[in-house]
Amino acid sequence: MKKIFxxxxxVLTLSSCTxxxxxxxxxxxxxxxxxxxxxxxxxxxVKMLEQYKxxxxxxxxxxxxxxxxxxxxxGYQLYKTGKKDEGLSFLKKEIALYPESEKYISRxxxxxxx
Amino acid sequence: xxxIILFALTxxxxxxxxxxxxxxxxxxxxMYEEKPLTIAIMPPINQTTHTEAKDYFYTTMYLPLCEKGYxxxxxxxxxxxxxxxxxxxxxxxxxxxxxxxxxxxxxxxxMFTIIKDWRRNNIGGLLTVDVEYxxxxxxxxxxxxxxxxxxxVDTSINGGxxxxxxxxxxxxxxVNTAATDKVIAGRKCNAFVLSDLxxxxxxxxxxxxxxxxxxxxxxxxxxx
Numbered sequence: 001m002k003k004i005f006x007x008x009x010x011v012l013t014l015s016s017c018t019x020x021x022x023x024x025x026x027x028x029x030x031x032x033x034x035x036x037x038x039x040x041x042x043x044x045x046v047k048m049l050e051q052y053k054x055x056x057x058x059x060x061x062x063x064x065x066x067x068x069x070x071x072x073x074x075g076y077q078l079y080k081t082g083k084k085d086e087g088l089s090f091l092k093k094e095i096a097l098y099p100e101s102e103k104y105i106s107r108x109x110x111x112x113x114x
Numbered sequence: 115x116x117x118i119i120l121f122a123l124t125x126x127x128x129x130x131x132x133x134x135x136x137x138x139x140x141x142x143x144x145m146y147e148e149k150p151l152t153i154a155i156m157p158p159i160n161q162t163t164h165t166e167a168k169d170y171f172y173t174t175m176y177l178p179l180c181e182k183g184y185x186x187x188x189x190x191x192x193x194x195x196x197x198x199x200x201x202x203x204x205x206x207x208x209x210x211x212x213x214x215x216x217x218x219x220x221x222x223x224x225m226f227t228i229i230k231d232w233r234r235n236n237i238g239g240l241l242t243v244d245v246e247y248x249x250x251x252x253x254x255x256x257x258x259x260x261x262x263x264x265x266x267v268d269t270s271i272n273g274g275x276x277x278x279x280x281x282x283x284x285x286x287x288x289v290n291t292a293a294t295d296k297v298i299a300g301r302k303c304n305a306f307v308l309s310d311l312x313x314x315x316x317x318x319x320x321x322x323x324x325x326x327x328x329x330x331x332x333x334x335x336x337x338x
Contacts (some may be wrong), residue, residue: 001142015200020180021184022180023316024176024180024319029177030177033173033190034170034173034297037169037173037190038170039171046270056167062318063316067180068184068185068188069176069180069185069186069187069188069191069315070188072188073190073191073192075190076190076191080170094241098185100151100152100185100220101152101185101187101220102220103218103219103220104187104218104219104220107218108191
């Protein structure tokens with residue numbers, strides 16, 4: 001009788017073991033960008049840029065690289081805040097990490113440099 | 115006692131084996147044929163009267179699709195492009211030619227969403243969203259994946275059932291529901307629905323999930 005219970009407990013414990021690990025670390029990205037999108041204040045922009053910095057500096061996900069589109073978003077925001085060279089270099093990093101983004105990101109770079 | 119437990123276990127096993135699970139490979143064969151790598155998120159098609167739903171829901175799909183292993187174009191960047199190209203109304207594309215997104219973005223597939231419900235009930239403490247997802251190939255135009263989710267988020271607070279307790283919990287529920295953003299329900303809907311989207315190139319599941327069980331076409335759930 002006890003054995004059956006033990007087996008059941010063991011099965012339940014094992015089945016709950018398989019947690020899916022994230023490919024990327026997102027920190028507070030979703031909320032920070034959402035809040036800024038809702039209300040574009042300077043304060044919220046600072047908070048959002050902090051999240052981009054964290055995201056592009058420290059990745060603890062299983063892939064260990066920056067998520068798709070993130071270098072580009074960060075670069076675009078930096079460019080808009082006046083840090084043009086830094087912004088462009090981040091946009092180029094997007095292409096280096098994800099070559100499949102080249103068509104689109106080059107288009108953005110061209111538009112910004114116009 | 116032992117017999118009862120064994121009987122119960124057998125019944126559970128039989129019932130659960132009755133419904134032969136549909137596999138992802140059979141339900142979404144085009145995903146495995148075309149193997150899209152890059153996905154463009156289209157501005158949602160909003161069938162509700164809540165105009166804000168479109169802008170706010172738009173960006174929520176980015177994170178779960180990246181986590182599925184795809185290259186996803188940042189919706190914050192594409193939003194501006196769609197507005198410039200007067201393509202912010204995805205209605206004109208859902209059945210039309212998508213070649214332009216292959217040409218401009220390099221996207222292999224476009225994710226369309228149709229928001230059918232987006233509502234808040236403060237007294238009952240419920241947030242409800244109903245969204246249909248359709249992923250179409252930009253090359254062949256065929257539908258690669260489609261699914262619909264109706265998700266209710268229960269934000270009610272229970273402070274007791276009699277007299278003052280009931281009144282307190284009613285007020286607390288209304289306040290809590292009003293303060294909970296509807297976008298939370300949208301995010302939960304993505305998580306539920308996209309759980310059986312075949313994995314993309316950057317996932318360790320890529321090419322290995324065809325025999326995994328697929329979910330129902332319409333998924334309904336209430337989450338706390």
